[in-house]
Amino acid sequence: MDTLIDLGGGFASALEPVSLAFALLGVLLGTVVGVLPGIGPISAIAILIPVSFGMEPVHGLILLCGIYYGSMYGGSITATLIKTPGEVASAVTAIEGYEMARRGRGKAALATAAIGSFLAGTLAIIGLTFLSPVLVKLANVFGATEYFLLMATALLLASTMSAGSRAKALISIFIGLAVGLIGLDFQTGLPRQTFGMDLLSDGIDFTIFAMALFAIPEAIRNLALGRGAKDEIQSFGDDKWMTKEDWQRSAGPWARGSVVGFIIGILPGVGPSLASFMSYIMEKRISKRKDEFGHGAIEGVAGPEASNNAGVGGAMIPLFSLGIPGSATTALLLFVFTMYGLQPGPLIFRDETGLIWTIIASMYIGNIALIILNLPLVGVFVKLLKMPKEILFSSILVLVVIGAYAIEFSLFGLMMLGIFGVIGYLMEKGGIPLAPAILALVLVPLLEDNFRRMLQISGGSFAPLVTRPVSLSIIILMVLGIIGPVVFRWWVSRRKLLADVTVS
């Protein structure tokens, strides 16, 4: 009951004209940036963080949350029409959605993605509304041991559950940890890993790192490619919207995708990309029209798109109630919270009740705005796909430079941006995923702090890891998290579930 009262209060302030405007602006900006080829949610938020600097915390956060799900939806437009997923989560849409568009069913693909995203997003926010307070109560018994374990689990799952090579995902995490430890040790005040440079004692700024890794390599790569073949944009003007059959075929995938995505989203360290793959595999497994998959099956768009949006809502739960980000994108949001001097977790629900519930309420509103604004406006967004590449990517470079300057106001900050841009480019070239590094960078101070406190309390003994009931259960979850994906991959390859969707 308390929850409903809090949520009601949240709605009251989220519906104030200013808050409402920021929610709409966020969704719109997010969609616009998400539509741009090669720009996914992480880059979108990183590039737009500087915009929120001067704002009231609540408005800045409403704006950035809107940008988050707006860019997810924008990414599905790009994936469907030019087969360029902005991030891994929309990779399957780039297969099925694009095939649908090629067969003159582009509008149906966009509609099923939008409606599925809306339904799944709303269900996930309902889950967020009612689960967060429960988790907050549970968090009261959490000590340093549990927090340490949860963060270690998040990092571990981020590597085992990532797409691609696990060794490379782990390398990415260790790169993030290595960068995160540069600077003064907060417990003793001693400089660490500064290589004798005083400027490094403040550490590497998180936003600079995120912008450098996510925006620069993509921009430089595209600019260096020069003029090549133009992306072929699938037209869809004369297509029909969803038919009755489309609705019938989409309903099941929406529902299943929402559930799968939500559960996966809650798990620490597991982002929406796995959610969309799981949903895709599941839909293919139970479909009576297996042969249509890979050739534009609407289930293959409806399920994964619902799933990755449910994953977004799910991922907000550990972020809001425990202060632990589950993915690179939520890590960025955590950073924004701390930038405003707010610490997500049990305390924020106690001390900043109004703020947190306003943000949650604004998510409901943003989700509705997304579907009302975007379906009719899809034709306008598509025009963005035609923006000349050199204009798009040179503007992005300028925007990240402004962002870096606004953080450090120094040549040093700008050079860090450039250097990490080079590092990001080399990582991509070596096939090392970038997202886990971002998550690790945010988590490393918390991880170390809680590890130290755990050992201080226990006097140097590791026993609390297994003697405390909560920590023991987290360890069990951790082990399942390692074994689970191995079994899952084995099962998938055994059944050759995806053998025929390999596109090359």
Place this chain on the structure above:
Amino acid sequence: MTAFRTDLITGGAIAVIGAVYYIATFSIQETANIVTPRTFPAIVGIGLIVLGLFLAGQAVVRHRKDTLSEAAPGSAGSAHSTAAGDGDGAAASAGESSVETADRSSGQEGVGGIVLEAPPEPQVRKVVFQFALFFVYLAILIPVGFLLATAAFLMGLTSIYAPEKWIRNLIFSVLFAVVVYTAFVYGLAVYLPVGILG
């Protein structure tokens, strides 16, 4: 570059970085705490060394297996299917089945081998040049000022790409610099460097 060479070089580089990082931990002052300030950096350094060596070693082992199966025609197919089945990442299995496409696409591969088209690879020379331009822009931003440096940078980039559209490039470069400057300085109170115009 083949997947084999990429992994070998990446692994080697990571191991070297790990070693440098680990050596740097020796200059951290020791304290009497249970977990000293050195503990975490040292773990991370060692972790990077181990992972780098593992990646390089894995590449070598896979490469050997590949050459062996190529030597015996007919078994190549089965070698491929076992590689896909051993569970260690779509990157590895795709790398063996279609080296060209998997070269830099591991970021976009999915669980169980959803392989997307690999984005085209630009020439190294051009990438270095783009980065060089970017660094020049970073270096002159503060002394020259945002407006001039940005307009020049944008003009440079767009002109390399589409020299014949120089009028459009010029209009875009100047307009973008001015609009962004106005928006940030007057709208968001983020003060950008004025440089020589100040």
